Amino acid sequence: MDDRGANIDIVFRNGLKDYEVLPPQGIWENILPVVRRKQRPPAVFRAAAMFAVLVSLSALAYWFSKEIPSAPQAPVMALNQETFTPSPGIMSPALPVSDNTDASTVSKGSFVPAEEVVEPVTIANLTPAVQNPDGALHANELAVNSKDNTDYPAPGYIQARYVGLYEENTLAPADNSAGKAPNRWSLTALVSPTYQSHFSTGTNEAVSQVMNTEQTVLSYSGGVALSYKISKRFSVRSGLYYSTTGRELSGVAAYSGFKDHFYTKGSPNFTVLTSSGNIYTSNNDIFLADGLLSDRIQTSYNNNVFDPVKASLTYLDNSIQQNFSYLELPVILKYKIIDRTLDFNLIGGVSSNLLVNNTVFALSDNGKTTVGTTDGMNIITFSSSVGMGMEYNLSDNLSLNLEPTFRYYINPFTDIPGIRIHPYSFGIFSGISYKF
Amino acid sequence: MSEIKNIIDGCLKGNRRDQELLYRRHAAKLYAVCLQYSGNDEEARDILQEGFIKIFENLGSFKYEGSFEGWIRRIIVNTALEKYRSRHNLYRVDDIDDIPERDADPDNEDYSGLEAVDLMGLIRELPPKYRMVFNLFAIEGYSHREISGMVNISEGTSKSNLSRARTILQRRVGSYTGFKKRRLLNG
Numbered sequence: 001m002d003d004r005g006a007n008i009d010i011v012f013r014n015g016l017k018d019y020e021v022l023p024p025q026g027i028w029e030n031i032l033p034v035v036r037r038k039q040r041p042p043a044v045f046r047a048a049a050m051f052a053v054l055v056s057l058s059a060l061a062y063w064f065s066k067e068i069p070s071a072p073q074a075p076v077m078a079l080n081q082e083t084f085t086p087s088p089g090i091m092s093p094a095l096p097v098s099d100n101t102d103a104s105t106v107s108k109g110s111f112v113p114a115e116e117v118v119e120p121v122t123i124a125n126l127t128p129a130v131q132n133p134d135g136a137l138h139a140n141e142l143a144v145n146s147k148d149n150t151d152y153p154a155p156g157y158i159q160a161r162y163v164g165l166y167e168e169n170t171l172a173p174a175d176n177s178a179g180k181a182p183n184r185w186s187l188t189a190l191v192s193p194t195y196q197s198h199f200s201t202g203t204n205e206a207v208s209q210v211m212n213t214e215q216t217v218l219s220y221s222g223g224v225a226l227s228y229k230i231s232k233r234f235s236v237r238s239g240l241y242y243s244t245t246g247r248e249l250s251g252v253a254a255y256s257g258f259k260d261h262f263y264t265k266g267s268p269n270f271t272v273l274t275s276s277g278n279i280y281t282s283n284n285d286i287f288l289a290d291g292l293l294s295d296r297i298q299t300s301y302n303n304n305v306f307d308p309v310k311a312s313l314t315y316l317d318n319s320i321q322q323n324f325s326y327l328e329l330p331v332i333l334k335y336k337i338i339d340r341t342l343d344f345n346l347i348g349g350v351s352s353n354l355l356v357n358n359t360v361f362a363l364s365d366n367g368k369t370t371v372g373t374t375d376g377m378n379i380i381t382f383s384s385s386v387g388m389g390m391e392y393n394l395s396d397n398l399s400l401n402l403e404p405t406f407r408y409y410i411n412p413f414t415d416i417p418g419i420r421i422h423p424y425s426f427g428i429f430s431g432i433s434y435k436f
Numbered sequence: 437m438s439e440i441k442n443i444i445d446g447c448l449k450g451n452r453r454d455q456e457l458l459y460r461r462h463a464a465k466l467y468a469v470c471l472q473y474s475g476n477d478e479e480a481r482d483i484l485q486e487g488f489i490k491i492f493e494n495l496g497s498f499k500y501e502g503s504f505e506g507w508i509r510r511i512i513v514n515t516a517l518e519k520y521r522s523r524h525n526l527y528r529v530d531d532i533d534d535i536p537e538r539d540a541d542p543d544n545e546d547y548s549g550l551e552a553v554d555l556m557g558l559i560r561e562l563p564p565k566y567r568m569v570f571n572l573f574a575i576e577g578y579s580h581r582e583i584s585g586m587v588n589i590s591e592g593t594s595k596s597n598l599s600r601a602r603t604i605l606q607r608r609v610g611s612y613t614g615f616k617k618r619r620l621l622n623g
Contacts, residue, residue, distance in 0.1 A: 009573070012574055012575060013575050015550060015551070016552055018465075019465075019468045019553075019555075020465050021467050021468045023463050023467040024481060027485055028460075028463070031489055035492045317453075
């Protein structure tokens with residue numbers, strides 16, 4: 001029985017080996033959103049991730065700022081160099097020193113432990129060269145002994161005098177700029193990839209359905225800004241930025257070659273409902289078909305009257321993309337929290353954004369094919385932004401910037417009845433500043 | 437292999453074009469497998485859809501150690517198996533358990549007139565538990581021991597189910613080829 005059974009097994013195995021059956025239409029359109037949804041974490045997780053990155057970077061910057069020594073210590077450090085031997089002529093008028101070598105004559109009320117006096121200034125290296133080439137005096141005497149044993153605020157006095165001498169005599173080239181006016185202006189070039197999403201208030205059944213099939217595409221923002229330092233901590237910045245943003249509409253299949261078949265004149269062949277407004281096709285060579293939603297595309301050329309496959313139209317893509325570009329004019333206030341080699345700033349401001357490009361296109365192997373435009377977009381929108389900026393000073397004039405920024409759009413991109421969609425975006429701006 | 441590797445790499449990076457290409461390339465063959473394991477078209481569509489989602493989810497675990505076609509086929513078969521298990525209690529085959537052991541001689545049977553579409557139709561007419569065992573044993577090449585673990589039946593039941601599936605198929609093939617011959621002769 002087994003052998004005879006195996007015979008029929010072979011008949012079926014060989015007979016079905018290369019058998020193929022075209023699956024019904026629409027299956028891929030059901031698979032795609034699931035696959036893409038699983039590949040992309042939900043917006044809330046993405047937002048949380050961005051927030052976590054923002055906080056981590058800020059904490060890191062704060063930690064680094066604490067680690068890096070502050071600028072005023074630099075001259076003192078210069079005095080520690082063993083090669084530094086200032087002339088007695090310089091030092092003698094500045095330091096009232098007696099022959100008294102008794103360290104116990106340190107003033108009563110202003111006694112400061114010896115380590116506090118000596119260590120920051122490292123007078124030990126200076127003393128022999130200044131007062132006594134034989135090396136007879138102790139370092140402490142310089143700090144505390146005077147002819148009348150007057151109370152001196154020893155550490156402050158010494159530090160002030162030594163630093164003063166150091167500055168006046170330009171003993172270290174690093175401090176040459178001490179007498180210069182501070183750089184109040186700076187020119188900054190910044191660029192950032194941005195991730196945009198939105199939240200909505202109100203209800204609109206059709207738009208809510210449509211939003212589930214839309215994905216945000218990665219956008220970019222960048223530009224040049226001029227900053228003016230109002231005070232030690234505050235500065236204001238403005239400039240001109242260019243940004244792009246867009247959305248991908250899944251399930252809207254685009255075909256080219258339709259111009260030989262359409263006969264409508266004076267109105268768009270297709271209208272596509274999106275959360276950013278209606279898309280009107282301006283390219284009469286494009287045919288659109290929706291594999292996901294039944295009411296998203298309005299046209300007289302639906303599947304019942306026109307089959308793009310039978311008409312041998314060229315398949316372009318299974319989605320179309322909306323692309324918007326803006327020119328932005330920001331006014332940003334910057335508050336410096338930590339002023340060190342690595343500065344740490346809080347940034348906040350508003351921006352007015354002018355819509356300069358509004359296109360809808362289909363991507364294919366041959367590049368972009370224009371489909372049309374999105375109708376009803378607000379020409380001017382306003383956004384607010386907050387961020388945390390880190391500025392690493394490469395030199396007196398140059399610095400590197402990193403600014404994780406959250407931006408919230410105050411008015412929607414478009415006005416849709418029943419629902420208000422407020423976009424927001426995250427970006428990590430990086431760039432370089434020139435101070436002058 | 438390098439072409440499929442490029443497509444898989446593209447899919448793993450989330451490239452929609454590669455994802456669609458992978459689907460379009462294999463959908464027809466895998467849908468035939470789905471039909472072979474299901475009694476109706478709706479179930480076949482579900483298997484194909486769920487199977488492809490699993491394929492995309494698990495693409496990263498494909499190690500290029502065997503054929504990609506074999507790997508994705510196994511995922512589809514496993515999906516069909518899961519569906520079968522979930523619906524197992526719904527299937528009843530008592531009404532045909534008393535089918536006589538055989539009424540045809542398979543060695544002398546003429547299968548030449550049978551096309552793939554005929555064979556598919558015959559398999560799909562089998563009761564689900566016979567169809568599942570016949571597919572796993574005769575088409576996929578699993579042993580009765582493996583099948584017993586996959587379908588949660590004993591090896592004996594697996595053998596019995598296979599035997600009954602073959603009997604049904606032989607009888608139906610006989611009547612089917614006879615019908616086709618008669619139709620040809622009668623013009």
